[in-house]
Amino acid sequence: xxxxxxxxxxxxxxxxxxxxxxxxxxxxxxxxxxxxxGVIMVGITEPVVDIVRRTLVESGGRREARACLSAxxxxxxxxALLGGTAGHALDFDDHSLTGxxxxxxxxxxxxxxxxxxxxxxxxxxxxxxxxxxWAELIRRDASHHKKGWHPTSVFGVVAAAAAAAVLHxxxxxxxxxxxxxxASHAGGLAPNFGTMTKxxxxxxxxxxxxxxARLAAAGMTAGRDTLEHAQGFLNAxxxxxxxxxxxxxxxxxxxxxxxxxxxxxxxxxYFTHRSFDTAVKMLAGRKLGPDDIAGIEVTMGRGxxxxxxxxxPQTGLEAKFSExxxxxxxxxxxxxxxxVFSDAIVQRADIQGFFPKxxxxxxxxxxxxxxxxxxxxxxxxxxxxxxxxxxxxxxRIRGHAxxxxxxxxxxxxxxxxxxxxxxxxxxxxxxxxxQGVDRLPSVRDLPTxxxxxxx
Numbered sequence: 536x537x538x539x540x541x542x543x544x545x546x547x548x549x550x551x552x553x554x555x556x557x558x559x560x561x562x563x564x565x566x567x568x569x570x571x572x573g574v575i576m577v578g579i580t581e582p583v584v585d586i587v588r589r590t591l592v593e594s595g596g597r598r599e600a601r602a603c604l605s606a607x608x609x610x611x612x613x614x615a616l617l618g619g620t621a622g623h624a625l626d627f628d629d630h631s632l633t634g635x636x637x638x639x640x641x642x643x644x645x646x647x648x649x650x651x652x653x654x655x656x657x658x659x660x661x662x663x664x665x666x667x668x669w670a671e672l673i674r675r676d677a678s679h680h681k682k683g684w685h686p687t688s689v690f691g692v693v694a695a696a697a698a699a700a701v702l703h704x705x706x707x708x709x710x711x712x713x714x715x716x717x718a719s720h721a722g723g724l725a726p727n728f729g730t731m732t733k734x735x736x737x738x739x740x741x742x743x744x745x746x747x748a749r750l751a752a753a754g755m756t757a758g759r760d761t762l763e764h765a766q767g768f769l770n771a772x773x774x775x776x777x778x779x780x781x782x783x784x785x786x787x788x789x790x791x792x793x794x795x796x797x798x799x800x801x802x803x804x805y806f807t808h809r810s811f812d813t814a815v816k817m818l819a820g821r822k823l824g825p826d827d828i829a830g831i832e833v834t835m836g837r838g839x840x841x842x843x844x845x846x847x848p849q850t851g852l853e854a855k856f857s858e859x860x861x862x863x864x865x866x867x868x869x870x871x872x873x874x875v876f877s878d879a880i881v882q883r884a885d886i887q888g889f890f891p892k893x894x895x896x897x898x899x900x901x902x903x904x905x906x907x908x909x910x911x912x913x914x915x916x917x918x919x920x921x922x923x924x925x926x927x928x929x930x931r932i933r934g935h936a937x938x939x940x941x942x943x944x945x946x947x948x949x950x951x952x953x954x955x956x957x958x959x960x961x962x963x964x965x966x967x968x969x970q971g972v973d974r975l976p977s978v979r980d981l982p983t984x985x986x987x988x989x990x
Contacts, residue, residue: 540763543783544668545711548700550786551664553656553973559792561973564659566945569969570629570798571622571641573952575603577873578624579987580955583731587620587738588988600649603642604981605988611646612742612749615695617988618642620738623687625873626855627802627952628737631794631936632666632673632690633680633838633907635737639691640665640698643741647699647748648978655975657702663791665698668714670790672762675769675778677906680725680838682773686907688723688736689772693762695744696751703752715757717747718768728804729845729853794904795936798945801871803854806839807861809912812932814865817916817924823866825885829917830892831862836909837897847890851876863889873951904936942970956986 578584588602591613598608602617609617622628622638629637644661647653653661669690679686696717700710720743723736751757762768769777801808810833835858845857854860854876863886864871880886900909911928918924931937933944940948946966953962965982968975975981 539760540779540783541711541715541758541760542707544671544697544714544762544785545707545709547667547783547786548664548697548705548710549707551660551701553660556660556663557789557792560663560789561659563791563796564662565970565972566798566939567629567637567662567796568641568658568972569945569949569966571637572604572965572969573949574625574627574638575618575622575642576956576984576987577627577952578621578734579603581621581624581734583624583734584617584621586731587735588617592617600646601983602988604645604984606983606985607988611650612746614646614649615643615741615745616738618646618738619741620734623734623737625802625876626733626804627799627873629799630797630805631905632669632686633677633905634685634687634690636666636669636691636694637796638737639687639695639740639744642738643695643745644698644702645978645981646741647702647745651702652977652979653702654977655971655973658975658978659973661698661701664701665694666791667785667789668697669694670794671783671785672769674784675781676773676776677901678776678838679772680907681841683725684772685723685725685728685733685736688740689721691737691740692720692744692747693717693768695741696747697744699745699748700751703748705748705752709751711759712755712757713748713751715759715761716750716755717744718761719757720744720747721768721772725842728842729848729850729856731852795939797905797936798934798940798948800932800934800948802873802876803861803871804842804856806835806843806908807858809929809932810835810858810914811861811865811871813912813914813926813929814862814916815869817914817926818866818869823918825863825866825889825892827918827920828866828892829919830894831866831917832894832896832915833858833862834896834898834913836901836907837899838901838907839909840895840897843895846893847887848881850878851881854881858895859890859893860886862893956984
């Protein structure tokens with residue numbers, strides 16, 4: 536017998552309150568808003584954002600919310616679309632729940648929150664609600680990458696609907712309807728990783744989740760058991776493995792304090808970060824070049840290997856999903872900053888020539904806190920002189936949920952992300968306000984950035 540998952544989640548959304556949130560979530564949510572707004576600012580000039588804006592955003596439509604905190608006002612769904620796309624454009628946004636929760640939740644919440652005049656406490660509560668719903672769904676089957684799905688847009692749209700339902704203070708039955716409507720928007724395919732369509736997935740999830748809550752608030756009907764039905768959300772995406780029977784845990788157990796968020800140091804798929812960071816440290820001070828290395832073997836989870844499918848990337852976007860590029864960057868460049876992911880660097884002869892030296896070894900082991908990862912990874916570098924460098928097991932890097940960035944490290948990343956959009960004092964003011972997001976009287980108090988999205 537299946538659970539009453541859809542209805543139970545609706546009741547959770549009706550009852551969630553800021554004052555009843557568990558200890559430890561506030562710093563996590565503050566960092567989620569801070570980091571996401573930062574990566575939106577650095578991603579705002581990416582071509583995909585301009586394409587989405589020119590093609591889909593109605594210039595003469597409703598003016599409800601600032602697009603990415605710019606001086607341009609658009610409809611809230613359009614603001615969510617642009618924010619989600621910009622936030623994911625560089626793949627510099629945080630990681631958890633086998634996907635990217637904040638780049639969907641934060642733009643949707645900021646957009647609808649601005650329309651409604653929501654307080655900082657409302658923003659925090661909505662974020663936690665969306666995260667918890669996402670976590671409740673993903674725990675029932677976390678193998679979507681291997682099936683070809685993009686979890687960020689499969690689960691993100693339902694999570695964004697949950698967050699928006701909380702902002703609208705929908706009663707349980709209407710909140711459940713919002714989730715059911717959003718479930719019909721779920722999708723996103725892994726072959727589009729390494730293209731502009733991947734960040735568009737996040738924008739769509741933010742926009743469609745917000746719109747689903749609005750439709751539910753207006754009275755649109757939807758299936759009462761859409762999530763758990765035999766032909767519903769869970770079974771459609773995981774027909775042979777989804778858990779439709781276990782009782783709902785959300786509201787009784789809290790996922791965010793346990794699973795947390797991984798804030799990225801590098802603007803690429805998070806699956807490349809542990810091994811890249813480790814390889815750079817292994818090579819530090821050795822003065823080794825690509826000609827000194829016979830080969831590199833990287834052992835990681837099978838789901839990670841499936842996602843890192845670009846073994847011979849030709850573009851900067853493709854390189855973000857390439858372990859072969861990450862290892863070439865570690866050896867040849869020693870860094871993996873935002874500027875490294877350019878077509879010109881990826882196509883360099885020395886970079887391309889190193890790819891055949893990289894071998895991926897997949898293991899079927901899964902981290903209980905984030906099943907898209909193996910618990911550990913391993914990097915073995917074989918030198919032509921016969922020496923072998925072995926990292927041993929790598930469990931975490933700085934920014935990982937197990938080893939979070941300090942406020943100073945987060946500020947350093949924020950400064951880098953806002954270097955082209957904000958002066959030093961402007962960046963500091965925005966950073967401080969986001970670090971105290973729960974104390975904002977209204978989301979409308981966040982400062983406007985007049986240098987972005989100019990006509």
